[in-house]
Amino acid sequence: MTALSEYQRLEASGLWRAAPGDQRAEVIVSVGDATIVITDLRERVLTHWSIPAVTRANPGEMPAIYHPDGDEGETLELDASEAQMIDAIEKLRTGIARHRPRPGRLRLGMLLASVAIIGGLAIFWLPGAVRDHALRVVPPVKRAQIGAALEREMQSVTGPPCRAPGGVQSLAKLAQRLPSTRGTGGLSVVRDGVDGTATLPGGTILIHRSLVEDYEEPDVVAGYVVAERLRARAHDPLGRLLDHAGLGAAFRLLTTGDPGEAALRSYAEYLLADAPQQPVSDEVLLEGFRTWSIRSAPYAYALDVTGESTVGLIEADPFAAEAPPAVLSDGDWLRLQGICGG
Structure with missing residues (x-):
């Protein structure tokens, strides 16, 4: 994916929750090899999200809230001040969706x-x-x-x-x-x-x-x-x-x-x-x-x-x-x- 190289050095801060009821934690968000990498403030990796499986829970609203497809309990919240990271994630998601087989055409x-x-x-x-x-x-x-x-x-x-x-x-x-x-x-x-x-x-x-x-x-x-x-x-x-x-x-x-x-x-x-x-x-x-x-x-x-x-x-x-x-x-x-x- 050629778009990934543009964002691989991009980092942002956000709030991550592993499961419903857990306290949100401040984390660092970066774009890896086809993944979104979430680390704590000590740069320890907490989880990787596959970009093709990332879903936005509130399109067009702020703060932007993302979660893995099929798991709405684990969330990542990005404030409006992290507009560059939000734009990057949206561009990558849009690019991947464009290359997926369209149901009508596939059918x-x-x-x-x-x-x-x-x-x-x-x-x-x-x-x-x-x-x-x-x-x-x-x-x-x-x-x-x-x-x-x-x-x-x-x-x-x-x-x-x-x-x-x-x-x-x-x-x-x-x-x-x-x-x-x-x-x-x-x-x-x-x-x-x-x-x-x-x-x-x-x-x-x-x-x-x-x-x-x-x-x-x-x-x-x-x-x-x-x-x-x-x-x-x-x-x-x-x-x-x-x-x-x-x-x-x-x-x-x-x-x-x-x-x-x-x-x-x-x-x-x-x-x-x-x-x-x-x-x-x-x-x-x-x-x-x-x-x-x-x-x-x-x-x-x-x-x-x-x-x-x-x-x-x-x-x-x-x-x-x-x-x-x-x-x-x-x-x-x-x-x-x-x-x-x-």
Whole structure:
């Protein structure tokens, strides 16, 4: 995004609130790499907001109030005196919106393309072919929107993501330590409903709070994240949604850009009912642990405390003899363990 370079040195002061009922805190706001970075007065990062997912709660009014899409409880307030930062955010939001597929054009274009393909190739009447075609044409922004909508459907059981400020910062560091090769690569810790981890369309991984609260070292949750990234690479999360929702949802996604509320609700219930995870072979896992420089033995013992069923991961641990770079510092790990507030 060429407009970002114009604003990357721009800073402003504002008032940030992590959740409803929290006291607003004075913060420093700056524009990062496609994100709005919010830091405290000691320049410690409190949170990152993806610019495509930032919403203004009161267009045209002052002070300007922003929040992440789908989370109106976390807010950032910018006074009229910070007009330059407000103008920058609005220009970036407008520029991103201009490049997003317009629903009317997307609907018409997808419909015409689908009709042409179906008319010329009878194979596209088959559910598998329609599903594969949908996965090829859906853009990353739309995948992320579907993932966010699915996460909202799940929150009646999982609760909202845990957001204790120090923990959020540490969670961001964990995501940086274990970068995704596709999708957003975001991590979100939830209180309930998820059995270990689950990847949403768009790449965000939901992590059950027990993985950060019940273990003495961060290598366990890091192992789960690595396994989930490999699983998502082999089994497209949007493809799994369409497999569950069926041909109607795939056609609806092709023609309207949305699989439909019924499909999202049904798949959310499926994920929350301990849907079986796709297996990942030991060979693939070990290569992943080598790539991300993570020990495999702690993850193996978390899966099976006896080690009997995971002996391959234990004996072939790529870092059994030499420790890899630390997943997190001790302080960051302690803060991450408190991300759900106890």
